[in-house]
Amino acid sequence: MRKNLLVLIIILAIFGFSVSTLLTPMFGREAMRLGLDLQGGIHMVYQADFSAIEPGAEEEAIDGAIAVIEKRINVLGVTEPVIQKQGTDRILVELPGIVEAEKAKRLIGQTALLEFRELTEDGEWVPATGRIGGEEKALTSAYFNENTYVSTGNFGEILLIFEWNKEGSQLSGEITGGMIGEPLGIFLSGEPLRGDEGQPIAPIVRSKITDRGQIEGLSLNEASELSLLLNAGRLPLPLTPIYDQTVSPILGASFIGMSVKAGIIGIILVMLFMIAYYRLSGVLASLALIFYGALILALFKLIPVTLTLAGLGGFVVSIGMAVDANVLIFERMKEELRTGRTLGAGIEAGFNRAWNAIRDSNITTMIVCVILFWVGNSIVAGAPVKGFAITLGIGILVSMFTAIVVTRTLLRLFVGTSLAKKTSLFSVNVRKKSDV
Numbered sequence: 001m002r003k004n005l006l007v008l009i010i011i012l013a014i015f016g017f018s019v020s021t022l023l024t025p026m027f028g029r030e031a032m033r034l035g036l037d038l039q040g041g042i043h044m045v046y047q048a049d050f051s052a053i054e055p056g057a058e059e060e061a062i063d064g065a066i067a068v069i070e071k072r073i074n075v076l077g078v079t080e081p082v083i084q085k086q087g088t089d090r091i092l093v094e095l096p097g098i099v100e101a102e103k104a105k106r107l108i109g110q111t112a113l114l115e116f117r118e119l120t121e122d123g124e125w126v127p128a129t130g131r132i133g134g135e136e137k138a139l140t141s142a143y144f145n146e147n148t149y150v151s152t153g154n155f156g157e158i159l160l161i162f163e164w165n166k167e168g169s170q171l172s173g174e175i176t177g178g179m180i181g182e183p184l185g186i187f188l189s190g191e192p193l194r195g196d197e198g199q200p201i202a203p204i205v206r207s208k209i210t211d212r213g214q215i216e217g218l219s220l221n222e223a224s225e226l227s228l229l230l231n232a233g234r235l236p237l238p239l240t241p242i243y244d245q246t247v248s249p250i251l252g253a254s255f256i257g258m259s260v261k262a263g264i265i266g267i268i269l270v271m272l273f274m275i276a277y278y279r280l281s282g283v284l285a286s287l288a289l290i291f292y293g294a295l296i297l298a299l300f301k302l303i304p305v306t307l308t309l310a311g312l313g314g315f316v317v318s319i320g321m322a323v324d325a326n327v328l329i330f331e332r333m334k335e336e337l338r339t340g341r342t343l344g345a346g347i348e349a350g351f352n353r354a355w356n357a358i359r360d361s362n363i364t365t366m367i368v369c370v371i372l373f374w375v376g377n378s379i380v381a382g383a384p385v386k387g388f389a390i391t392l393g394i395g396i397l398v399s400m401f402t403a404i405v406v407t408r409t410l411l412r413l414f415v416g417t418s419l420a421k422k423t424s425l426f427s428v429n430v431r432k433k434s435d436v
Contacts, residue, residue: 004412011406015291018298032301033080034096035308035387038256040247041096042104045380046239048089053237058088064236066091071232072107076100082306087378091239094383101246107225109241110189113234114141116175117185119202125185125192130174132167139175143168146231150223153216160215160223162230173210180205186215188226195219243380259312266316267293270323278330280425284410285326292322292402296395305394311387318395321365325403328354337423344415346423351408358403362396369393 020026036043053061066083073081073095082094098104116139117125127138141162148162164172176184183202186193192200195217203216218226271289274282296315300307333350341349369389376385419425 004409007405007409008413011291011409015294018291018294021298021301022294026302029301029304032297033304033306034256035306035311035383036094036096036245036247037309037384038259038307039096041094041098042101043243043245043247043383044093044095044105044108044241045086045243046091046093046109047242048091049238049240050089061236062089062091065239068233068235069093069108072229073104075228075232076104076107078104086380086382090242090380103225105241105244107229107232109239110229110235113189114144114193114230115187115190116140117187118175118179119183119185125187128175128179128184130171132170132174137171139168139171141230142234143171144230146233148227148230150220150227151214157216158218158220158223160218160227161212162215163212164210169210172213173208176205177208180207193218196222255309259309263312263316267319270319274323274326278326280414280419281326281330281333281411285323285330285407287410288326288402288406289319289322291406292319292398295402296398299394299398300391303394305390306387307391308384308387310384311391314388314390314392315395318392318399321362321396322399322402324361325354325358325399326407328357329403329407342415343421343423344412347408347411347415351404355404358400362400365396366393369396 021029048058048062048065050058050061062085066085069083069091070081073083073093076095076098078095078098080096082092084092086092093108095104116128118128120126129136129138131137143165145163145165148160151159151161153159182205184205185200185202192202193215195201196219199217201215201217215223267289271282271286274285274289276282278285296318299305300315305311329350331350332354333346336346336349337343369392372385372389373393376382376387376389379385
């Protein structure tokens, strides 16, 4: 009895901790992390182009692209974005709660390389090049320091101020020194950079530029966005969007409401069934189910697990599996009680005989969870599959603990009491074989 009381105290302590975790901030976690389909946002997958990358440098290039994307997303103020490699040549980007979807897409996917070009006699724009150390190089924003900013001129015009690094300063000085009075075209990702009225930006070079320069003609929004891109760095390889999905926050909120309602109704119906069919054992199983729900939701918050609509489905399925373990145990108990065993002997025999079936069924389900997670991590739109696999897998592990430890401990507390003699309280239709 003393051992059971000690285990009960530990169970109550875990339950108390779980409830407090759900109700108050804990370890820096203020709320449950919700997926895009529940709180709205953008899900994008990009395909990396390794055609210009030297063999063997692909992993370094895609890691560099992820680092640049992280810098660009930081300026959007997105809380808990997900940016990770998918397979060997794809990048997954999830931005929960984002409102300006198109701006986010532009910030992430643009190469953000400004090219400076000069006009030939034939009227064609060609890269402005100079020689440094005997090597001919094109003048681009790759030589910018990452400290560009937006300012205004004397007449209120918008200016994008940039500063050359040491090599860029030498290259710019050589090129602009020979272009006094000529236009210097500015191109972004191969297209002319255009001003408010759609005209190409090609300022006339007034003097030799060595340290810093300015770009005029942009709107405030265009200049600010371009400054952010330049300061975040240039993508080391081209990225092609191959999948994107946008979910509105309103739709996500309605999903949450429906999911919570469905979950509460399902749990209540399961508890009513367990109590009606297994009586006092069903009451104890229902208490264990409440413990299970609090513990698993607390784990989801602390790990943290990103809850999606499919993930909630996995959670609900795991509730059914938790009850299924109790059903196996109670049916074994009922068989033992029919043979005339005492409640204590029936409890121990029921749990011991049901354990093999519970273990084997849960192991096979865990194998399926691992396969689903692997598949979800390999396909473009695999977030729902991964969410289902993760929540179901965690639910299975917790349900085994709940059924084997929590329910068993609660039942053991009745052994030796006057209620233990009334076997009819623990299940319906429990009659000794001699009475049949």
